[in-house]
Amino acid sequence: DAKTTQPPSMDCAEGRAANLPCNHSTISGNEYVYWYRQIHSQGPQYIIHGLKNNETNEMASLIITEDRKSSTLILPHATLRDTAVYYCIVRVVHYNTDKLIFGTGTRLQVFP
Amino acid sequence: DGGITQSPKYLFRKEGQNVTLSCEQNLNHDAMYWYRQDPGQGLRLIYYSQIVNDFQKGDIAEGYSVSREKKESFPLTVTSAQKNPTAFYLCASSIVGQDTYGYTFGSGTRLTVV
Numbered sequence: 001d002a003k004t005t006q007p008p009s010m011d012c013a014e015g016r017a018a019n020l021p022c023n024h025s026t027i028s029g030n031e032y033v034y035w036y037r038q039i040h041s042q043g044p045q046y047i048i049h050g051l052k053n054n055e056t057n058e059m060a061s062l063i064i065t066e067d068r069k070s071s072t073l074i075l076p077h078a079t080l081r082d083t084a085v086y087y088c089i090v091r092v093v094h095y096n097t098d099k100l101i102f103g104t105g106t107r108l109q110v111f112p
Numbered sequence: 113d114g115g116i117t118q119s120p121k122y123l124f125r126k127e128g129q130n131v132t133l134s135c136e137q138n139l140n141h142d143a144m145y146w147y148r149q150d151p152g153q154g155l156r157l158i159y160y161s162q163i164v165n166d167f168q169k170g171d172i173a174e175g176y177s178v179s180r181e182k183k184e185s186f187p188l189t190v191t192s193a194q195k196n197p198t199a200f201y202l203c204a205s206s207i208v209g210q211d212t213y214g215y216t217f218g219s220g221t222r223l224t225v226v
């Protein structure tokens with residue numbers, strides 16, 4: 001199963017873009033990259049996902065490298081409410097298997 | 113509103129006792145999952161089920177048991193065989209094989225063994 005590697009922590013000034021990197025060098029061709037975030041003692045919240053192409057939604061943008069070995073989550077204008085742990089996850093889907101494999105995540109601290 | 117309900121939010125258990133955590137969803141999702149989270153750590157998969165009356169072990173199934181008698185419900189029993197059960201437990205659900213919004217998570221149950 002593919003695994004992900006993320007920096008343990010990052011800081012970002014409020015109003016600036018937060019760029020969170022993720023390495024998934026062992027990802028297979030049909031495995032999606034998902035991003036979730038978790039605020040303390042709550043369930044993870046879906047942010048965005050992608051396979052090959054860059055994706056954007058109302059929360060964030062996802063940039064995936066052409067070789068798919070890494071990706072970057074971009075929060076364009078970080079706010080204090082974006083302080084959370086961000087998980088880059090590979091979704092493994094086989095014949096009778098569909099599961100998310102979590103890493104340890106990046107703790108993002110947004111400061112005023 | 114559709115969602116996943118986990119109960120109770122906090123649970124205390126005496127050492128050596130079994131305890132069952134509830135997870136119910138009204139999203140009509142096929143698959144349901146149980147994850148465990150320890151302080152400062154990511155989520156680890158305990159069990160998952162993609163269809164009623166069928167389930168598979170995840171990475172840390174020892175000391176846990178599950179059942180899936182109804183599509184909406186996926187209770188997790190933490191048995192006395194689980195050596196270190198104090199943790200935050202999260203339940204999730206998804207539509208099998210459909211690339212939509214991934215998983216929907218509940219708000220979790222924090223289990224403490226006293």
